[in-house]
Amino acid sequence: MKVISEQRAPREAILTIDLDEAEVEPYLDQAYRQAVRRLNIPGFRKGKAPRKIVEQMFGRDYLINEALDSMIQDVTNKAVEQENLELGGIPSVAIENFDPPSFKATVPLVPSVDLGDLESIRVEKKPAADSSEQADGVLDQLRQEQAVWEPASGKVAMDDLIELTVEGWIDEDGDRREIVKSENTEYIPRSGTRFPIPGFDEGLVGLPQNKTTSFTVDVPEDFENQDYAGKKAFFEATVHQVKRKQLPALDDEFAKGVGDGFDSMKALRDRVEGDLRDRDQRNADATHQDEVLAKVVEGAIFEMSPLIIEHEVEHYVHERQDEFKAGRFTSIEDYQQAIAWQAMSEEELHESARPQVEERLKRAHVLREVAKRQEFESTDADIDAEIEVMASDSGDNADQVRTLFQDPDRRDSLGRVLVNRKTLQYLSGIATQPKSGAAKPKARAAAKTKAAASKPATKKAPSMKAAGTTTTRPKSK
Amino acid sequence: MHVLQVLKRPVITEKSTLLQEQNKYVFDILQGANKAQVKEAVERGFEVSVISVNIISQNTERVRRGNGSWQTRRSSKKAVVTVAPGDTIQLFEGA
Numbered sequence: 361m362k363v364i365s366e367q368r369a370p371r372e373a374i375l376t377i378d379l380d381e382a383e384v385e386p387y388l389d390q391a392y393r394q395a396v397r398r399l400n401i402p403g404f405r406k407g408k409a410p411r412k413i414v415e416q417m418f419g420r421d422y423l424i425n426e427a428l429d430s431m432i433q434d435v436t437n438k439a440v441e442q443e444n445l446e447l448g449g450i451p452s453v454a455i456e457n458f459d460p461p462s463f464k465a466t467v468p469l470v471p472s473v474d475l476g477d478l479e480s481i482r483v484e485k486k487p488a489a490d491s492s493e494q495a496d497g498v499l500d501q502l503r504q505e506q507a508v509w510e511p512a513s514g515k516v517a518m519d520d521l522i523e524l525t526v527e528g529w530i531d532e533d534g535d536r537r538e539i540v541k542s543e544n545t546e547y548i549p550r551s552g553t554r555f556p557i558p559g560f561d562e563g564l565v566g567l568p569q570n571k572t573t574s575f576t577v578d579v580p581e582d583f584e585n586q587d588y589a590g591k592k593a594f595f596e597a598t599v600h601q602v603k604r605k606q607l608p609a610l611d612d613e614f615a616k617g618v619g620d621g622f623d624s625m626k627a628l629r630d631r632v633e634g635d636l637r638d639r640d641q642r643n644a645d646a647t648h649q650d651e652v653l654a655k656v657v658e659g660a661i662f663e664m665s666p667l668i669i670e671h672e673v674e675h676y677v678h679e680r681q682d683e684f685k686a687g688r689f690t691s692i693e694d695y696q697q698a699i700a701w702q703a704m705s706e707e708e709l710h711e712s713a714r715p716q717v718e719e720r721l722k723r724a725h726v727l728r729e730v731a732k733r734q735e736f737e738s739t740d741a742d743i744d745a746e747i748e749v750m751a752s753d754s755g756d757n758a759d760q761v762r763t764l765f766q767d768p769d770r771r772d773s774l775g776r777v778l779v780n781r782k783t784l785q786y787l788s789g790i791a792t793q794p795k796s797g798a799a800k801p802k803a804r805a806a807a808k809t810k811a812a813a814s815k816p817a818t819k820k821a822p823s824m825k826a827a828g829t830t831t832t833r834p835k836s837k
Numbered sequence: 838m839h840v841l842q843v844l845k846r847p848v849i850t851e852k853s854t855l856l857q858e859q860n861k862y863v864f865d866i867l868q869g870a871n872k873a874q875v876k877e878a879v880e881r882g883f884e885v886s887v888i889s890v891n892i893i894s895q896n897t898e899r900v901r902r903g904n905g906s907w908q909t910r911r912s913s914k915k916a917v918v919t920v921a922p923g924d925t926i927q928l929f930e931g932a
Binding site: 403404405408409410413 | 848849850851853854
């Protein structure tokens with residue numbers, strides 16, 4: 361196999377590959393064996409005709425044609441290997457000559473990323489939003505869930521559960537036209553309800569128990585049902601029983617009832633506040649990492665073969681379209697995009713998706729480059745630990761999660777996720793260093809001890825970096 | 838009639854291809870042809886030396902078709918010609 365390779369910008373190699381007879385032969389043989397099974401040749405059962413006969417009847421070109429697909433792929437891979445090139449995507453191959461075959465392959469190489477001055481990147485970290493005040497809201501919701509209906513004496517109030525016998529009608533020239541009639545039904549009056557007519561619920565409020573009372577309601581002119589609109593509705597109602605929601609007091613007793621082994625109100629409140637704060641922290645971290653990465657991408661210089669981008673765009677568009685076709689929309693934007701896409705031609709589609717895809721690719725390559733430079737890796741132990749974390753989070757499905765991640769592919773991708781996470785933490789650590797850029801291991805260690813004393817969110821940030829570096833340092837040796 | 842006109846066409850089937858390994862070549866021949874004629878034709882036409890000729894006659898046969906009608910199968914006469922070891926007949930060898 362004769363290979364002439366020449367490199368050209370941006371990060372592409374052109375390989376001219378010439379094959380001689382002996383190299384083509386195995387491919388032709390394979391092609392014959394595949395073709396003969398479906399060829400119908402008189403005098404022979406399917407798959408029984410010798411190669412000689414097939415070549416005589418269909419010609420050698422036929423076999424070459426059949427072989428071409430696998431041959432191109434195989435030969436290109438071999439050539440890339442032979443030339444010691446770093447394959448960065450799927451090569452595009454043109455056929456120069458048919459017999460003897462000769463190809464011209466454009467091979468995208470792994471993009472080169474010049475990260476620029478990473479150490480000088482500074483992105484201010486916005487303090488995590490503090491939503492621990494929402495704890496009251498969460499507790500209140502818990503209270504509502506645990507509330508019980510207790511019989512109450514006295515008159516009906518809004519949001520009571522009442523047992524009610526009611527008859528309602530409107531007067532139509534002396535005829536009673538029934539609106540509602542029911543006996544012993546449970547009903548909860550709520551303000552603003554429009555059923556059966558607006559004002560009915562308000563009319564119920566204040567009724568005494570066990571006494572038939574009548575009241576009238578003026579149906580508003582704009583009521584949906586024209587038969588009733590603007591008329592006077594008469595109701596006769598008897599309230600048999602009133603039950604009121606009794607919210608449990610927020611005390612230790614309540615905390616125990618929630619489950620999960622809280623033994624005091626304080627423990628429950630701490631936990632709720634802690635959860636909320638964790639969520640805020642995570643959100644803030646993610647936003648910061650995102651901003652940092654965007655900044656790094658902005659400062660980096662990429663040399664990337666258009667072939668890679670093209671391929672990725674195609675892949676992306678295809679995937680999204682499949683998703684849309686299957687009706688999977690994760691947000692309203694998705695839906696709008698799907699509609700917009702329907703109106704576009706293939707080319708427009710690719711054009712519109714390109715900036716997004718390019719950004720994604722750049723981010724991925726920045727992460728790859730940083731991870732490579734810092735020698736971030738994920739060991740089997742790391743992956744196992746992560747799987748354990750996920751398993752313990754998923755409760756009853758723990759075993760399912762474990763079996764799911766037995767799969768080597770899944771483990772690999774999980775490993776990549778871990779490396780990315782580490783890299784992002786590292787970058788966001790750099791970006792939050794003090795301006796002087798003097799933050800060296802000592803400063804990081806100091807930051808870590810500070811963070812360990814559980815200080816507010818803003819000071820916690822450097823600890824991630826400390827964590828990232830300490831765990832990876834032993835491996836990088 | 839020319840000598841070579843005795844041979845109508847080569848028979849190319851799975852079976853005949855297998856026979857080629859034993860230096861045997863199969864031809865469709867004229868109904869009236871005999872072994873001597875076939876031998877001469879093959880020797881002259883392909884420049885090989887013929888060791889033996891076997892002839893198979895297949896008479897017309899009526900075959901039932903599924904719909905109750907009958908189909909006739911053409912009669913044919915085939916010759917299996919054994920040539921001397923080392924000799925090959927190009928017609929079968931392909932281009």
